[in-house]
Amino acid sequence: xxxxxxxxxxxxxxxxxxxxxxxxxxxMEIACGELQVxxxxxxxxxxxxxxxxNANTVAKxxxxxxxxxxxxxxxxxxxxxxxxxxxxxxEEQKKRLRTAVxxxxxxxxxxAFNTDHIIREVQEALIKLDGAPDTSDxx
Amino acid sequence: xxxxxxxxxxxxxxxxxxxxxxxxxxxMEIACGELQVxxxxxxxxxxxxxxxxNANTVAKxxxxxxxxxxxxxxxxxxxxxxxxxxxxxxEEQKKRLRTAVxxxxxxxxxxAFNTDHIIREVQEALIKLDGAPDTSDxx
Amino acid sequence: xxxxxxxxxxxxxxxxxxxxxxxxxxxMEIACGELQVxxxxxxxxxxxxxxxxNANTVAKxxxxxxxxxxxxxxxxxxxxxxxxxxxxxxEEQKKRLRTAVxxxxxxxxxxAFNTDHIIREVQEALIKLDGAPDTSDxx
Amino acid sequence: xxxxxxxxxxxxxxxxxxxxxxxxxxxMEIACGELQVxxxxxxxxxxxxxxxxNANTVAKxxxxxxxxxxxxxxxxxxxxxxxxxxxxxxEEQKKRLRTAVxxxxxxxxxxAFNTDHIIREVQEALIKLDGAPDTSDxx
DNA sequence: GTGGTCTAGACCACT
DNA sequence: GTGGTCTAGACCACA
Numbered sequence: 001x002x003x004x005x006x007x008x009x010x011x012x013x014x015x016x017x018x019x020x021x022x023x024x025x026x027x028m029e030i031a032c033g034e035l036q037v038x039x040x041x042x043x044x045x046x047x048x049x050x051x052x053x054n055a056n057t058v059a060k061x062x063x064x065x066x067x068x069x070x071x072x073x074x075x076x077x078x079x080x081x082x083x084x085x086x087x088x089x090x091e092e093q094k095k096r097l098r099t100a101v102x103x104x105x106x107x108x109x110x111x112a113f114n115t116d117h118i119i120r121e122v123q124e125a126l127i128k129l130d131g132a133p134d135t136s137d138x139x
Numbered sequence: 140x141x142x143x144x145x146x147x148x149x150x151x152x153x154x155x156x157x158x159x160x161x162x163x164x165x166x167m168e169i170a171c172g173e174l175q176v177x178x179x180x181x182x183x184x185x186x187x188x189x190x191x192x193n194a195n196t197v198a199k200x201x202x203x204x205x206x207x208x209x210x211x212x213x214x215x216x217x218x219x220x221x222x223x224x225x226x227x228x229x230e231e232q233k234k235r236l237r238t239a240v241x242x243x244x245x246x247x248x249x250x251a252f253n254t255d256h257i258i259r260e261v262q263e264a265l266i267k268l269d270g271a272p273d274t275s276d277x278x
Numbered sequence: 279x280x281x282x283x284x285x286x287x288x289x290x291x292x293x294x295x296x297x298x299x300x301x302x303x304x305x306m307e308i309a310c311g312e313l314q315v316x317x318x319x320x321x322x323x324x325x326x327x328x329x330x331x332n333a334n335t336v337a338k339x340x341x342x343x344x345x346x347x348x349x350x351x352x353x354x355x356x357x358x359x360x361x362x363x364x365x366x367x368x369e370e371q372k373k374r375l376r377t378a379v380x381x382x383x384x385x386x387x388x389x390a391f392n393t394d395h396i397i398r399e400v401q402e403a404l405i406k407l408d409g410a411p412d413t414s415d416x417x
Numbered sequence: 418x419x420x421x422x423x424x425x426x427x428x429x430x431x432x433x434x435x436x437x438x439x440x441x442x443x444x445m446e447i448a449c450g451e452l453q454v455x456x457x458x459x460x461x462x463x464x465x466x467x468x469x470x471n472a473n474t475v476a477k478x479x480x481x482x483x484x485x486x487x488x489x490x491x492x493x494x495x496x497x498x499x500x501x502x503x504x505x506x507x508e509e510q511k512k513r514l515r516t517a518v519x520x521x522x523x524x525x526x527x528x529a530f531n532t533d534h535i536i537r538e539v540q541e542a543l544i545k546l547d548g549a550p551d552t553s554d555x556x
Numbered sequence: 557g558t559g560g561t562c563t564a565g566a567c568c569a570c571t
Numbered sequence: 572g573t574g575g576t577c578t579a580g581a582c583c584a585c586a
Contacts, residue, residue, distance in 0.1 A: 017560080017561055017562085018561080018562075019561080019562090024245050027245070027248070027249060028245070028248075031248055031249070043572080043573065043574085044573080044574060044575095045572095045573090045574095053562085053563090054562060054563045054564070055563095055564095056562075056563075056564085057561085057562060057563080059574070059575075059576095060561085060562090062574080063574090063575085067345060068249070069370075070249075072429070072430065073573090073574065073575090074429050074571090074573090074574095075434050075435065075569080075570050075571070075573080075574075076569080076570040076571030076572080076573050076574080077570090077571065077572090077573060077574090078572090078573055078574075079573090079574075085369070085370070086251050086367050086369065086370070087366060087367060087370050088250075088365060088366065088367055088370075089364050089365060089366055089367045089368070090367070091363070091364065092347075092363070092364070092365050092366075093250045093251060093252070096246070096247075096250060097247055097250055097252060097257065097260060098260075099152070099153075099154060100243055100246040100247050101243075101257075101260045101261055101264050102153075102264060103153070103154055103155065103243075104239055104240075104242070104243040104261065105261070105264040105265055105268065106155070106163045106167075107235075107239040107242075108235075108236055108239050108240075109163075109167060109170070109265070109268050110163075110166050110167070110170055111227075111232050111235060111236055112232060113232070113236060115262065115265045115266065118236065118240075118261070118265060119258060119261060119262055119265070121236060121237070121240045122240055122243065122244070122257070122258060122261055123254065123258055125240050125241060125243075125244040126244055126248075126254045126257060126258070127254060129244065129248055130254055151350070151352055152350070156353050156584075156585055156586085157353065157585080157586075158585075158586085192586075193585095193586045194586095195585090195586060196585080196586055199585085199586085295575080295576055295577085296576080296577075297576080297577090302523050305523070305526070305527060306523065306526070309526050309527070321557080321558065321559085322558080322559065322560095323557095323558090323559095331577085331578090332577060332578045332579070333578095333579095334577075334578070334579085335576085335577060335578080337559070337560075337561095338576085338577090340559080341559090341560085346527070348527075351558090351559065351560090352558090352559095352586090353558075353559075353584080353585050353586070354557075354558050354559080354584080354585040354586030355557090355558060355559090355585090355586065356557090356558055356559075357558090357559075364529050366528075371528045371529060371530070374524075374525075374528060375525060375528055375530060375535065375538060376538075377430070377431075377432065378521055378524040378525050379521075379535075379538045379539055379542050380431075380542060381431070381432055381433065381521075381524075382517055382518075382520070382521040382539065383539070383542040383543055383546065384433070384441045384445075385513075385517040385520075386513075386514055386517050386518075387441075387445060387448070387543070387546050388441075388444050388445070388448055389505075389510050389513060389514055390510060391510070391514060393540065393543045393544065396514065396518075396539075396543060397536060397539060397540055397543070399514060399515070399518045400518055400521065400522070400535075400536060400539055401532065401536055403518050403519060403522040404522055404526075404532045404535060404536070405532060407522065407526055408532055434569075434570055434571090435570080435571075436570075436571090470571080471570095471571050473570090473571060474570075474571055477570085477571090
């Protein structure tokens with residue numbers, strides 16, 4: 001088999017649209033190292049069949065991943081995981097972090113958890129990602 | 140003054156829809172004690188005018204707050220902050236926290252910030268909220 | 279009329295796909311100052327009707343413009359020209375410039391024009407863009 | 418050696434399809450005098466092997482070159498560089514230059530580079546090509 | 557009314 | 572075979 005399998009599950013109950021679930025899922029697999037640089041993604045039609053969704057939905061997810069610079073198309077051959085690079089300017093990254101943080105805080109603030117508990121959960125989730133590759137940052 | 144003022148700011152750049160910003164904002168003020176039990180909320184039209192948004196949007200936010208049991212309608216008088224009661228089971232709260240965390244992590248994972256930096260930002264944002272009220276919530 | 283008109287012409291003979299022509303056209307109008315910051319774009323369905331194309335094609339162009347940070351959506355209201363900001367990292371910008379230059383050179387190199395002539399044409403085209411706003415760079 | 422070598426590099430990151438890169442590359446070598454009139458091009462399969470691409474892609478590039486009159490097939494012997502002749506009218510050339518310029522400007526307009534910087538890059542790229550051969554083209 | 561998402565099915569260029 | 576583009580028509584959340 002030339003193209004790697006992808007372990008994505010579409011959850012209809014999810015608040016995220018289908019194409020976003022695909023984007024997130026593949027981004028996660030790349031971040032975790034399950035999808036190595038140079039690996040070929042499953043074909044649009046193939047993944048659409050596997051997930052039992054419309055091919056255009058997969059195509060939209062793939063075009064999003066391409067726009068984000070995570071994968072590169074080779075004409076007539078398919079999409080391949082590309083060398084990681086930072087597309088966004090520092091300013092833009094800061095802005096997005098701020099937005100994400102404020103959104104997250106607004107979601108959890110009214111829950112009966114104290115700050116330490118929330119922080120611990122976030123920390124664990126972040127470390128789980130960083131743990132896979134050879135980034136040796138520990139706390 | 141019969142109805143208390145609410146200090147809400149609508150941010151157009153926010154990912155949340157406007158009605159959600161209102162719901163979150165009022166919920167926050169109730170949690171912080173700025174809106175005491177029994178206080179009357181501003182009228183739909185009044186708040187819409189104040190925030191310069193469509194009245195339907197405020198109405199939607201209010202109906203959301205009512206459905207969540209945070210406020211109670213008194214026929215012909217308006218909406219009033221109701222007795223606090225824990226509507227979400229512990230299990231439900233944990234689930235929401237987990238969902239929020241994983242969503243947040245997914246959003247910031249591809250940014251070039253290290254774990255510490257992200258944690259610090261979240262911590263600051265949480266403390267800024269917790270600072271004002273008497274935080275009697277333990278986990 | 280609340281939303282500004284847009285002077286775009288779809289050319290079927292063009293090598294660019296329709297949605298790209300729209301993106302380029304609007305980007306150009308923003309660059310030239312014809313579309314001021316804060317201006318509302320024509321609605322998806324409205325522009326689709328005007329250009330006699332499918333609404334999804336316009337939607338795709340609009341989502342592209344949004345991804346590039348040129349316009350911002352306000353839920354339920356439409357798309358608005360946003361404050362200019364630099365989305366891309368310096369590294370990414372350099373890369374794109376290199377790619378564009380090499381592509382351009384490859385297209386014109388086999389034409390019987392000398393370097394000076396080509397340079398002059400490019401310069402004029404660039405100045406025409408820069409000339410509109412108050413950037414006072416002249417050669 | 419019966420057929421001259423061609424020095425072409427296929428760049429996957431290039432916006433041009435592979436067959437176009439071949440066409441451009443060979444056209445460039447002819448223009449530069451590296452491929453003299455009467456020289457035999459490498460065989461379809463040979464070049465495909467050398468570039469590690471599909472033979473059909475090379476065939477398409479060769480048929481394109483033939484259609485443009487740059488090379489001539491001799492039955493059973495292969496393709497040979499043909500006598501130079503100007504296929505494009507002056508009007509057609511001007512039109513192509515204009516198209517290329519406007520496309521290029523559109524691509525770089527949204528990057529945060531000033532006119533001088535862009536011009537310098539184009540100039541360097543053009544000179545790098547013109548440097549080798551005896552440029553006898555005037556406008 | 558607005559944009560966003562999804563489906564279904566077609567055609568195209570490229571390999 | 573591959574991804575990319577376009578159309579047509581539907582449904583949704585939001586204002």
